[in-house]
Amino acid sequence: MQDLILQKDVFTNNLVFIANNVLSEISKLRINRLSDTLLSKHLDFYSEEIEKIKDLAVNNPRFKWQLIEHEIDSCFKQDKSITGVNIVFDWKDSQIPNRPLIKLKL
Secondary structure, eight states: OHHHHHHHHHHHHHHHHHHHHHHHHHHHHHHHTTTOHHHHHHHHHHHHHHHHHHHHHHSOOSOOHHHHHHHHHHHHHHOTTOOOOOOOOOSSOOSSOOOOOOOOOO
16 A cells, blocks of 8 residues: 555656646746747646646545545444435535435445
C-alpha cells in the first residue's frame, strides 16, 4: 500500500512540474507576443485551465465513498439485523429541504 501512495505522490509531483513548465512557456510566449491581444486572451484561458489541472492533481476531487462505507460497516457491526441505511445528501442549506427519494437495492 505504501508503494501505491509513494507512486501517487511521484505522479502528482510530476504532473505539477509539467504544468508549471507549460505555464512558464506560456509566460514566455506572452512576453514575446506582447502586442497580440487575442493571443493573450487565449493564453490567459489556457493558463487558468492548467491551474485547474494542478488543483485536481493536488486535491483529491473524488467523493468520499470510503467514509460512507466505513459508517455503514460500523452500523452493521453494532446491529447485524439492519436491512438498509438512509443517507441524506444536502448540497444546499434550506429551511424546507426538497429531496427526491432514490431507493436502491444492492
